[in-house]
Amino acid sequence: MSARIAIINTRAANLHSVSKALEKVGASAEVTSDPEALKNAAGVVLPGVGASDAVMRAINSQGFAGPVKKYAASGRPLLCICVGMQVLFDGSDEGEIPALGLLAGRVERFPRDLREDGKRLKVPHMGWNLVKFTPEAASDSVFSGIPQDSYFYFVHSYRCLPADPSVIAGTTRYGEDVCAAVLSGEVAGTQFHPEKSGDLGLEIYRNFVRRVG
Amino acid sequence: MLTRRVIPCLDVDAGRVVKGVSFVDLRDAGDPAELAALYDSEGADELVFLDITASSDNRDTMVDVVRRVSSEVFIPLTVGGGIRTVDDMRRMLEAGADKVGVNSAAISDPDLISRCSKEFGAQCVVLAIDAKRVINPAILNIEGELPQLAESPWQVFTHGGRRPTAVDPVKWAKLAEKLGAGEILLTSMDADGQRTGYDLQLTAAVSENVGIPVIASGGAGEMEHFYDALETGKADAVLAASLFHFGELRVSEVKSYLAERSIPVRGA
Numbered sequence: 001m002s003a004r005i006a007i008i009n010t011r012a013a014n015l016h017s018v019s020k021a022l023e024k025v026g027a028s029a030e031v032t033s034d035p036e037a038l039k040n041a042a043g044v045v046l047p048g049v050g051a052s053d054a055v056m057r058a059i060n061s062q063g064f065a066g067p068v069k070k071y072a073a074s075g076r077p078l079l080c081i082c083v084g085m086q087v088l089f090d091g092s093d094e095g096e097i098p099a100l101g102l103l104a105g106r107v108e109r110f111p112r113d114l115r116e117d118g119k120r121l122k123v124p125h126m127g128w129n130l131v132k133f134t135p136e137a138a139s140d141s142v143f144s145g146i147p148q149d150s151y152f153y154f155v156h157s158y159r160c161l162p163a164d165p166s167v168i169a170g171t172t173r174y175g176e177d178v179c180a181a182v183l184s185g186e187v188a189g190t191q192f193h194p195e196k197s198g199d200l201g202l203e204i205y206r207n208f209v210r211r212v213g
Numbered sequence: 214m215l216t217r218r219v220i221p222c223l224d225v226d227a228g229r230v231v232k233g234v235s236f237v238d239l240r241d242a243g244d245p246a247e248l249a250a251l252y253d254s255e256g257a258d259e260l261v262f263l264d265i266t267a268s269s270d271n272r273d274t275m276v277d278v279v280r281r282v283s284s285e286v287f288i289p290l291t292v293g294g295g296i297r298t299v300d301d302m303r304r305m306l307e308a309g310a311d312k313v314g315v316n317s318a319a320i321s322d323p324d325l326i327s328r329c330s331k332e333f334g335a336q337c338v339v340l341a342i343d344a345k346r347v348i349n350p351a352i353l354n355i356e357g358e359l360p361q362l363a364e365s366p367w368q369v370f371t372h373g374g375r376r377p378t379a380v381d382p383v384k385w386a387k388l389a390e391k392l393g394a395g396e397i398l399l400t401s402m403d404a405d406g407q408r409t410g411y412d413l414q415l416t417a418a419v420s421e422n423v424g425i426p427v428i429a430s431g432g433a434g435e436m437e438h439f440y441d442a443l444e445t446g447k448a449d450a451v452l453a454a455s456l457f458h459f460g461e462l463r464v465s466e467v468k469s470y471l472a473e474r475s476i477p478v479r480g481a
Contacts, residue, residue: 013306013307013310013311013333013334013337014311015307016280016283016307016308016309017283017287017309017311020283020284020287020309021287023284024284024287049333049334049336049337050332050333050334050336050337051331051334054332054334116214120424121215122423122424122425122426122449123424123425124335124336124395124396124425124426125215126336126395126396126426126449127215127216127217127218127258127426127449127450128215128216128218128258128479129214129215129216130214151216151479151480153288153289154215155289155311155336155395156336157335157336173214174215193289193311195287196287196288196289196311197287197288198253198287198288199287201287202287
């Protein structure tokens with residue numbers, strides 16, 4: 001029997017942790033380099049860490065770009081993590097390769113002189129920060145049941161700037177309001193790492209597996 | 214608001230946690246996965262595993278440790294010790310580490326930092342610096358020139374603190390940031406094991422001169438020391454080993470204490 005959840009092999013460093021998190025919540029998931037696997041998958045995870053171009057190169061070279069877009073359009077659950085969420089947008093200042101363009105907007109580096117209460121903030125934004133989810137996201141999505149102002153683990157130097165603010169499902173505060181999660185139909189993305197955010201992070205995977213059915 | 218992190222450090226030798234671990238509620242105090250799970254349950258924000266295995270034959274053992282821990286514990290893991298190449302780093306990341314520390318190898322080959330950073334992203338690359346106050350450079354018998362030492366009160370040591378270099382830790386941290394390091398793990402060799410507090414001057418000097426997070430290490434003996442490292446030392450995270458291993462202080466206690474003193478921490 002093939003796994004119901006396909007984890008796209010983006011050659012990203014968090015592949016192992018994402019697989020283990022899904023395993024932990026009882027899902028049958030498999031890392032795949034075969035775009036064909038998306039046809040019959042009931043759920044797909046797009047993990048990413050590091051540079052946008054590295055993830056896009058992995059997606060393009062294995063022929064995933066078209067199939068991922070087709071999969072997203074099918075309305076089946078797609079969970080995109082960190083740089084996996086960033087490549088949903090049109091492109092990133094970090095790289096030159098155009099991204100998937102499933103969501104309108106750009107990805108840009110945090111400003112050089114980022115401040116909070118007059119104090120200069122360091123980049124990467126690294127560590128545990130509070131996330132506020134929108135009422136829509138909290139009611140019926142992979143983010144359901146996550147208490148408001150919960151801590152999640154972030155590590156990123158670039159952040160998403162969605163053209164359409166209605167796709168923002170959650171924000172965190174780091175010198176500015178930062179897009180921490182996106183939602184568009186069954187396409188969900190997190191800038192933070194749910195697979196590194198303890199029990200609440202696992203809860204997001206549990207929700208995802210539930211939606212996969 | 215981003216919280217400050219409290220990080221227990223575990224020394225691993227041939228697959229076992231060493232250095233007097235004495236938790237009563239563990240079946241096997243030497244098992245890395247079990248200890249990791251305990252720290253996680255106490256609210257540790259991350260874990261650092263330091264491979265102190267002397268022989269390279271045991272590197273595979275460390276990979277197994279990382280794989281086992283990352284299958285059970287879902288918080289960030291940093292692994293350091295004996296990392297010399299991009300492939301060394303890749304193996305640790307593939308096993309489930311989130312960040313990998315480089316130390317001695319980066320001193321002899323600073324470009325290692327850029328190669329790793331290009332390959333995996335700056336967020337994966339931690340530069341570990343072991344620094345010590347310079348007492349009298351003349352007696353240290355260091356090869357090469359010492360231009361930086363004349364200006365710096367500290368010098369970098371490599372090879373587990375056994376080998377002195379002519380490198381100034383503050384300049385080294387700045388260079389590493391430029392090369393693509395995403396974080397600095399800064400250990401004061403003077404303070405390490407003394408339990409009289411972190412080297413606040415050293416910590417502040419490095420932290421204020423880089424734009425990437427700095428983890429203060431070495432010297433924690435009581436709760437106030439953590440506060441001082443974060444407040445006076447301007448550290449972004451505080452690390453301790455034996456204090457937690459011996460159960461003298463619990464991670465949760467430290468976090469409650471910091472929260473009472475208005476330091477933002479997770480889950481206190």
